[in-house]
Amino acid sequence: MDASEDNQPKEYTMSGGGGGGMTSIHVTALDGLVNVNSLFTIAVFVGVSIAAPGQRSLEGRSTCDAGPDVARNLLVFEVVSFSFFLFSSLVAQGLKLAINLLNSNDVDEAFRAHINARVLRLGMLASAVGSVMGCLFLLLSMVDVIQIRLGLLSCGSQSTVRAVATLVTLVCTALAVYIATIFYAFTH
Incomplete structure (x- = not known):
């Protein structure tokens, strides 16, 4: 092996036939997305359990206590947020399954997944959009939790x-970085 071979980029394609560029990097990215969605889903349920309707705020003035409309909005935002996170995770899990089947030597040809690169990109984009939307609705629900606990x-x-x-x-800054990173990844 000469020195020029050592500087060549390494191929990360998963073992198996017909991978067509479906790499372990895709699976790792999808794993990360599912893990983050799981953490956010936990936050959804914590937000619902902390704030109850009719709860007195820590402000001390009854005029600053949140009414049933804030509690109702909290519940709606939490459910919508959970729905987006679940959508994102299920799409990501489906893509991971297809990539793993596509790249597996142990699967009969009849069961082998045939995933198009465009479908993979659209699926990853849909999963990322689902996470972003889930974060936005989680943000709205956390604002309602704050209003219920600290006052309107x-x-x-x-x-x-x-x-x-x-x-x-902080959340909007993090989402801007995340969206910019996704945009950069999909355009380069």
């Missing part, structure tokens, strides 16, 4: 405003 935003409580501002700033 309309009361102008410093703790409520700071908590919501921090949450919205």
